[in-house]
Amino acid sequence: MTAPMTRTTCPYCGVGCGVSVSHMTDGFKIAGDAQHPANSGRLCSKGAALGETLDMDGRLLHPQVRGRRTGWNEALTEVASTFSRLVNERGPDAVAFYVSGQLLTEDYYVANKLMKGFIGSANIDTNSRLCMASAVAGYKRAFGSDTVPNSYEDLEQADLIVLVGSNTAWCHPVIYQRIGDAKAANPALEVVLIDPRRTATCDMADQFLPLRPGTDVLLFNGLLNYLRREDALDWEFLDLHTEGIGPAMRVARETAPSIPSVATGCGLPERAVAQFYRTFARCRRTVTLFSQGVNQSSSGTDKVNSIINVHLATGRIGKPGAGPFSITGQPNAMGGREVGGLANQLAAHMDFEPEQVNRVQRFWGSPSIASQPGLKAVDLFDAIEQGTVRAVWIMATNPVASMPDADRVRAALRRADLVVVSDCVRETDTTACADILLPAATWGEKSGTVTNSERCISRQRAFLQAPGDSAPDWWIITQVARRMGFADAFAYQSPVEIFREHARLSGFENDGSRDFDIGALAAISDDGYETLQPVRWPLPAGSGNKRMFADGRFYTPTGRARFVATQPRSPDELPTRRYPLVLNTGRVRDQWHTMTRTGKSARLSRHRVEPFVQVHPADASALGLTNGALAKLESPRAHMLARVQQTEDVQPGQLFAPIHWTDQVAVHGRVGALIKSATDPHSGQPELKHTPVTARPCQISWYAFAIARNSLEIRGCSYRVRARGDGYWRYELAGETHPESWEGWARAALGEGGEWIAFSDAGAGRHRFARLTNRRLQACLFVASDPNLPDREWLGSLFGDETLGSTDRNNILVGRPVDAAPNGGPVVCACFSVGRDTLIQAIRTRQLMSVDEVGRQLNAGSNCGSCIPELNALISGAHASQRPEIPS
Ligand code: SF4
Numbered sequence: 001m002t003a004p005m006t007r008t009t010c011p012y013c014g015v016g017c018g019v020s021v022s023h024m025t026d027g028f029k030i031a032g033d034a035q036h037p038a039n040s041g042r043l044c045s046k047g048a049a050l051g052e053t054l055d056m057d058g059r060l061l062h063p064q065v066r067g068r069r070t071g072w073n074e075a076l077t078e079v080a081s082t083f084s085r086l087v088n089e090r091g092p093d094a095v096a097f098y099v100s101g102q103l104l105t106e107d108y109y110v111a112n113k114l115m116k117g118f119i120g121s122a123n124i125d126t127n128s129r130l131c132m133a134s135a136v137a138g139y140k141r142a143f144g145s146d147t148v149p150n151s152y153e154d155l156e157q158a159d160l161i162v163l164v165g166s167n168t169a170w171c172h173p174v175i176y177q178r179i180g181d182a183k184a185a186n187p188a189l190e191v192v193l194i195d196p197r198r199t200a201t202c203d204m205a206d207q208f209l210p211l212r213p214g215t216d217v218l219l220f221n222g223l224l225n226y227l228r229r230e231d232a233l234d235w236e237f238l239d240l241h242t243e244g245i246g247p248a249m250r251v252a253r254e255t256a257p258s259i260p261s262v263a264t265g266c267g268l269p270e271r272a273v274a275q276f277y278r279t280f281a282r283c284r285r286t287v288t289l290f291s292q293g294v295n296q297s298s299s300g301t302d303k304v305n306s307i308i309n310v311h312l313a314t315g316r317i318g319k320p321g322a323g324p325f326s327i328t329g330q331p332n333a334m335g336g337r338e339v340g341g342l343a344n345q346l347a348a349h350m351d352f353e354p355e356q357v358n359r360v361q362r363f364w365g366s367p368s369i370a371s372q373p374g375l376k377a378v379d380l381f382d383a384i385e386q387g388t389v390r391a392v393w394i395m396a397t398n399p400v401a402s403m404p405d406a407d408r409v410r411a412a413l414r415r416a417d418l419v420v421v422s423d424c425v426r427e428t429d430t431t432a433c434a435d436i437l438l439p440a441a442t443w444g445e446k447s448g449t450v451t452n453s454e455r456c457i458s459r460q461r462a463f464l465q466a467p468g469d470s471a472p473d474w475w476i477i478t479q480v481a482r483r484m485g486f487a488d489a490f491a492y493q494s495p496v497e498i499f500r501e502h503a504r505l506s507g508f509e510n511d512g513s514r515d516f517d518i519g520a521l522a523a524i525s526d527d528g529y530e531t532l533q534p535v536r537w538p539l540p541a542g543s544g545n546k547r548m549f550a551d552g553r554f555y556t557p558t559g560r561a562r563f564v565a566t567q568p569r570s571p572d573e574l575p576t577r578r579y580p581l582v583l584n585t586g587r588v589r590d591q592w593h594t595m596t597r598t599g600k601s602a603r604l605s606r607h608r609v610e611p612f613v614q615v616h617p618a619d620a621s622a623l624g625l626t627n628g629a630l631a632k633l634e635s636p637r638a639h640m641l642a643r644v645q646q647t648e649d650v651q652p653g654q655l656f657a658p659i660h661w662t663d664q665v666a667v668h669g670r671v672g673a674l675i676k677s678a679t680d681p682h683s684g685q686p687e688l689k690h691t692p693v694t695a696r697p698c699q700i701s702w703y704a705f706a707i708a709r710n711s712l713e714i715r716g717c718s719y720r721v722r723a724r725g726d727g728y729w730r731y732e733l734a735g736e737t738h739p740e741s742w743e744g745w746a747r748a749a750l751g752e753g754g755e756w757i758a759f760s761d762a763g764a765g766r767h768r769f770a771r772l773t774n775r776r777l778q779a780c781l782f783v784a785s786d787p788n789l790p791d792r793e794w795l796g797s798l799f800g801d802e803t804l805g806s807t808d809r810n811n812i813l814v815g816r817p818v819d820a821a822p823n824g825g826p827v828v829c830a831c832f833s834v835g836r837d838t839l840i841q842a843i844r845t846r847q848l849m850s851v852d853e854v855g856r857q858l859n860a861g862s863n864c865g866s867c868i869p870e871l872n873a874l875i876s877g878a879h880a881s882q883r884p885e886i887p888s
Contacts, residue, residue: 019050046592049598058427096392104448121374125375138683144555155178203868220310298569385415406673410429424441496526584654584656627644627646701785712731717734727801749781755772
């Protein structure tokens with residue numbers, strides 16, 4: 001008999017993969033949904049591990065008011081009465097919501113409606129501000145609307161894909177795989193990667209342009225100028241469908257007059273610039289796919305428009321295989337844009353033009369609607385710090401970890417009259433600042449819709465009961481709205497009622513002058529909503545989906561797309577003598593945001609266990625930074641500690657550190673605290689990828705790790721990182737000063753009771769301890785004077801349910817079996833736990849020449865495919881008799 005199955009979508013990135021959840025007798029089996037158009041059955045390592053993240057560990061289960069567990073009524077009444085009082089006393093702008101691209105569209109819709117339409121302020125912003133606000137601003141400047149012109153099928157129809165500021169292999173792995181398949185099917189397809197850092201995505205690039213950070217506008221201005229010189233412009237398209245090329249071309253000519261000048265400014269070889277320009281001019285079907293590397297900049301919007309300019313100039317938009325394609329970071333960033341989740345949008349892709357405000361007010365029957373944009377994320381937390389915003393409700397996001405100048409964000413929250421946090425996780429850096437905690441249902445427990453990067457609306461469906469008192473966000477928001485006196489407007493009983501209203505608003509008085517119109521779904525029945533198949537807007541009319549801008553008409557007053565004259569600008573902060581290095585930030589393959597979900601999976605946690613910093617070997621040598629030791633990175637705002645990885649993947653003078661580690665799992669691991677809250681003037685998006693810092697060796701006198709069945713309280717460390725293992729917790733530790741007694745310290749950390757075994761060589765600085773009960777290992781701790789400590793994998797394997805045999809017991813303090821084969825090394829393939837050293841040895845000794853051969857022999861790379869770029873690097877590195885620079 002076939003197991004019942006729920007079709008839903010992945011809660012992580014903006015690819016928006018369909019997920020099928022089979023209900024088995026012993027739990028749930030997660031697989032890619034073969035019928036979903038975004039992924040056709042594929043999932044990346046994160047999506048494939050979703051089944052490992054469903055436990056209740058760390059869940060927020062009950063409302064709390066100032067640390068005291070309470071019922072829903074008291075908590076909701078307290079939120080509503082405080083917000084109402086502040087609005088009455090100080091006006092609507094005294095309160096704010098900070099929401100998230102993790103919310104479902106229905107949650108987002110009611111949050112936006114409550115704040116803008118009924119409280120009467122536009123002070124609702126979202127963490128999508130950190131992700132793609134520059135793309136929104138760029139599209140609106142060019143097209144008059146926030147319209148992503150492309151679909152994923154364009155990637156398969158293109159002759160050229162230009163990836164700008166996008167580590168697609170790690171951040172949007174299924175898109176990367178689709179491009180890989182497209183290349184296999186069409187060997188003529190060329191891929192150009194433009195990124196200051198050599199990433200895993202380089203694996204598939206025919207050309208790689210490691211440009212100087214922040215010089216994207218210069219590169220694309222140069223391209224515009226080149227296209228003119230080479231007579232590669234589409235004059236008919238320019239004439240019929242665009243305006244403003246004159247000023248844009250003049251600025252391009254002035255700022256990027258020649259290939260040598262562009263090459264010098266971008267720090268690239270002339271031949272690389274020339275080759276890219278020739279390729280672009282030649283390939284008519286071009287998709288330029290861009291993401292956070294473009295958007296997260298103080299000139300992000302100009303970068304976006306410089307990309308759009310070259311597409312308009314060549315007429316490469318509205319046609320198969322062509323267009324400037326912003327790919328979003330979050331699962332429902334696009335749904336948030338549709339409902340108006342950004343402070344500078346109103347709703348349904350309408351803004352604050354008086355007639356639009358009037359239209360939405362009539363539709364909602366609002367008593368007092370916001371008539372002008374509200375505070376964008378950085379300004380919002382500044383206003384909380386300054387006391388003009390007195391109460392904030394944070395939903396499904398963790399700004400104390402993810403915002404720039406994150407320590408200041410925390411300090412601001414501590415000054416607020418009221419901080420409400422709705423979340424599914426009990427302890428985050430942000431819930432620690434909350435006065436009121438509201439337990440939200442999470443993925444698998446809630447129902448609604450999401451929209452992915454290609455405007456495809458999909459259902460997210462519940463397959464689990466929400467635990468404890470937790471409830472869907474839409475319900476929590478509407479309950480507060482009712483208590484604020486808006487019961488009639490928030491009388492929804494289910495998400496489908498909200499969806500119908502959202503769809504109706506999109507079509508309300510929409511004569512085709514607004515791009516977002518899903519009015520055809522406004523009468524969807526309950527059953528129709530339940531069985532809704534993924535559908536991309538504009539909704540199919542006649543046969544097949546309509547292509548955006550296929551008729552060359554745009555949503556500007558003239559119907560023409562606008563060129564924008566883009567002046568290259570330097571990043572907000574430049575390196576100085578004191579802060580001479582530029583810190584870039586980003587994601588790693590197997591973690592998502594602040595790790596509250598992915599951090600639960602032992603498999604995912606093994607890929608990158610600790611915060612790390614990539615440093616060029618020349619800088620490492622000059623700075624005295626040793627591979628595997630700890631570095632202290634410092635900006636004028638804060639410092640962080642990270643494990644050094646020497647690699648030529650970053651250029652001299654540049655560093656890279658990941659964004660995921662929080663105070664909950666790492667001491668001084670929050671990179672957001674270092675970053676200045678400088679923003680793009682048009683989008684308000686912070687510059688998260690260009691922070692001048694200094695780096696120096698940490699004054700560490702000992703390194704250690706501990707592994708334990710239960711979580712440990714370990715004190716006296718300068719550095720401590722916690723990660724999930726399979727049946728255990730792993731701690732990486734380091735300290736500046738020695739404890740008085742290593743054994744006393746170890747006993748305090750590992751707990752008392754049971755059998756205690758110890759080894760100490762004080763002269764060599766080596767100390768090892770273990771505690772067992774009933775011949776089962778409970779905890780162990782290894783200390784050394786340098787980072788060279790035994791491998792953790794074998795020790796971790798001793799934390800199963802079985803009792804230990806005498807050989808394993810005797811080998812605990814050795815750290816490995818005496819006759820052990822060499823360890824597999826850091827995990828590359830998360831699905832089959834295959835390590836780097838195992839792979840290199842097999843590739844060399846068995847002469848494996850391709851990923852397919854590796855997959856057949858070791859399974860690695862044969863499931864989700866997320867590790868394929870790393871496998872390719874290992875194959876080419878091993879056969880070149882070089883150890884490739886793959887960070888571990
Ligand atoms: Fe989820 Fe991975 Fe698909 Fe993104 S690419 S939606 S993280 S499975």
